[in-house]
Amino acid sequence: QVQLVESGGGLVQAGGSLSVSCAASGFTFDSYAMGWFRQAPGKEREFVAAISWGGGTTYYSDSVKGRFTIARDNAKNAVYLQMNSLKPDDTAVYYCAARRLLATKLSRDYDYWGQGTQVTVSS
Helix, strand or coil: CCEEEEECCEEEECCCCEEEEEEEECCCHHHEEEEEEEECCCCCCEEEEEECCCCCCEEECCCCCCCEEEEEECCCCEEEEEECCCCHHHCEEEEEEEEECCCCCCHHHCCEECCCEEEEEEC
């Protein structure tokens, strides 16, 4: 069955860095765009970053552009999110998601979701 398993979350001080990973299985990974979304307490889930199935095109929300980097390794069926210059506002549960073929910024477009990993940035 389809599985997306996030890892690498944790607690970091403001200004620090953290990398989260997502391991995929149960579908043809290199035919799917991958996205990262996040949800803070009391807020709606929001788009963070996405990457095309081949890895050649990336998309970022304005709030993370220049600080976060999304990457994928199709040989390992994995997608990564490197987060630098973290701010307390980045505190959220981070989810990876898969969408067949084309990446979008809309959570409703994604077919599969992981369970999420908590990222907490202290001030």
